[in-house]
Amino acid sequence: MQNRSIARLLFVAGGSLLVVGTASATILNWAGDAVKAGPADLKTDQTEDANHIRGMDEAIIFEPGLDVDRGAIPTGALIQCHILHYDSPIASMALGQFIFDHPVIGLVYKSETLDDWDVPCAVPGMIYPTGVGPRGLEKTTSTGFPPVIVNQDDYVRVISGGYGVEFQADLLGFMDQVRVITCVDCGGEGGGELIADSIDWGEIGEMP
Numbered sequence: 035m036q037n038r039s040i041a042r043l044l045f046v047a048g049g050s051l052l053v054v055g056t057a058s059a060t061i062l063n064w065a066g067d068a069v070k071a072g073p074a075d076l077k078t079d080q081t082e083d084a085n086h087i088r089g090m091d092e093a094i095i096f097e098p099g100l101d102v103d104r105g106a107i108p109t110g111a112l113i114q115c116h117i118l119h120y121d122s123p124i125a126s127m128a129l130g131q132f133i134f135d136h137p138v139i140g141l142v143y144k145s146e147t148l149d150d151w152d153v154p155c156a157v158p159g160m161i162y163p164t165g166v167g168p169r170g171l172e173k174t175t176s177t178g179f180p181p182v183i184v185n186q187d188d189y190v191r192v193i194s195g196g197y198g199v200e201f202q203a204d205l206l207g208f209m210d211q212v213r214v215i216t217c218v219d220c221g222g223e224g225g226g227e228l229i230a231d232s233i234d235w236g237e238i239g240e241m242p
């Protein structure tokens with residue numbers, strides 16, 4: 035949890051070592067209000083921490099047959115899922131960065147798309163909030179008449195040359211989650227790096 039005006043950009047070591055030739059991807063480093071964690075119960079109010087966004091590695095998948103939000107997974111791709119989870123006992127905000135040992139090729143940040151990816155990404159020990167309510171990101175907006183201001187400023191964007199994400203979670207209730215898809219072996223020219231670089235991940239601009 036932190037003041038909105040503070041941005042911490044220094045990355046600290048503490049993640050797993052990159053093993054050359056490994057056939058999987060992992061969260062390598064984290065910074066700000068971020069921490070790497072093991073499998074957990076991700077249903078509402080079960081894994082709460084006002085101070086940290088928890089990043090967890092999930093399954094490795096070949097050709098998932100699902101698209102990410104704002105992008106498509108190339109055919110023949112070997113990809114890895116990672117879920118970033120923020121739930122808190124109070125209305126609070128967190129800003130954290132996660133760095134991966136493989137390039138990011140897709141982000142999932144809408145509630146319904148997160149639900150779609152739960153089954154292929156599932157790992158033992160993780161309990162998913164599939165279909166039970168809002169879990170994606172929200173932008174500040176007004177709805178209805180008279181207007182009701184939903185004052186949440188969530189965002190996620192790719193950083194570190196396509197190898198990391200910055201995630202701001204602004205929580206009033208429920209939870210904020212992002213699923214990061216990294217490319218273990220996407221084949222073709224440039225692998226996953228070109229895919230991430232070709233998409234404007236800077237602003238979400240739409241409600242989940």
Ligand SMILES: [Ca+2]
Nearest residue numbers: 079121122123
């Ligand atoms: Ca909560």
Ligand SMILES: [Ca+2]
Nearest residue numbers: 186188204210
């Ligand atoms: Ca939010």
